[in-house]
């Protein structure tokens with residue numbers, strides 16, 4: 001692994017003032033040549049650095065081609081409190097989360113209220129919060145199971161994730177508890193908070209912070225009718241990079257997210273991002289009989305999976321960096337990581353985008369819903385340059401998540417400055433033409 005100051009990125013090219021200059025690709029591809037040449041001898045054809053870079057990224061991306069999941073969420077824009085839940089909760093007197101009291105607690109011992117400060121919910125609290133898992137409160141369905149919007153007695157909105165019956169290996173009950181306890185200790189403004197859990201008979205339920213404004217994927221699909229502009233997309237990328245850096249660096253031991261993807265990025269009303277489901281993938285076991293070694297099973301989502309992890313089963317923080325690279329391309333292009341209805345060359349979005357980037361046509365990857373201008377052109381080049389590094393075929397070629405955050409920070413700074421100077425020159429041009437008209 002490279003030290004934090006190691007300049008794989010320090011050879012960053014300079015851009016001309018109009019922001020349109022294509023990067024110096026020989027600088028960019030150096031790391032690819034060294035990382036791919038370690039895999040064996042190369043023919044003379046392979047000496048073209050651009051071709052080598054494209055081929056190594058393309059190979060890496062192709063090797064993790066798996067058909068896409070087809071899931072759509074039904075909760076977009078659903079930020080209204082469930083009325084019946086409010087009715088029920090109005091009968092309670094307590095407002096402290098630590099004193100949640102189940103409506104069924106007097107009739108069923110197993111549903112008594114939990115200890116103050118405990119993470120264990122009672123089934124009564126869960127029933128009450130979700131109105132007995134009312135279908136009207138269902139907000140999503142994912143690999144883990146069904147997600148309901150709920151409201152705790154103190155008024156806090158939560159997302160209640162009810163595991164599919166076969167999603168957990170029955171051997172991992174204790175791991176489940178300790179894992180959730182560990183996750184609940186992790187607090188960061190860009191991470192979805194874990195409130196607690198419940199194991200009840202064959203049910204496993206996790207209660208997490210409810211984030212009201214839909215997923216990043218839904219916003220890229222414009223389901224709300226509003227286009228997510230590039231400034232907002234950059235802010236979201238930075239939020240995600242900060243959250244994942246925190247998981248990798250600042251917790252007791254590194255937490256690898258394992259499932260970074262646009263539907264795990266939830267947005268607040270102010271379009272700030274909260275990363276969901278960190279560490280969850282480790283809890284989920286294969287439903288195959290006899291699968292007990294959860295930690296060695298490949299978990300993640302098609303299109304985002306690190307090819308090196310797929311090949312070696314060795315999971316490191318850099319697998320998250322790879323997924324983050326896929327996410328960056330998704331943010332720029334608006335496309336899903338795998339678009340099976342497109343022409344063969346465009347089906348794997350990251351491969352298509354990296355080819356355009358290395359050919360000097362980065363701007364052609366821009367989401368057609370976004371407008372081109374010098375600030376956008378420059379930002380797209382730089383974001384894709386970072387994506388290319390994140391998508392390096394081996395982990396040594398990828399930056400740390402912290403470095404990604406720093407680079408995105410500087411991309412945002414340049415983007416803001418250039419956008420502001422564009423605006424200034426536009427307004428001075430319009431002032432000038434107005435004064436000419438007055439004369």
Ligand SMILES: Nc1ncnc2c1ncn2[C@@H]1O[C@H](COP(=O)(O)OP(=O)(O)O)[C@@H](O)[C@H]1O
Nearest residue numbers: 073139140141142143144147159209210211263
């Ligand atoms: N904490 C949450 N707050 C609001 N909505 C959520 C939350 N967690 C999940 N959802 C919704 O439920 C859907 C399914 O979530 P999940 O089971 O994690 O599957 P996936 O991550 O594959 O989409 C999400 O796409 C999202 O729409």
Ligand SMILES: [Mg+2]
Nearest residue numbers: 263264276277
């Ligand atoms: Mg999720």
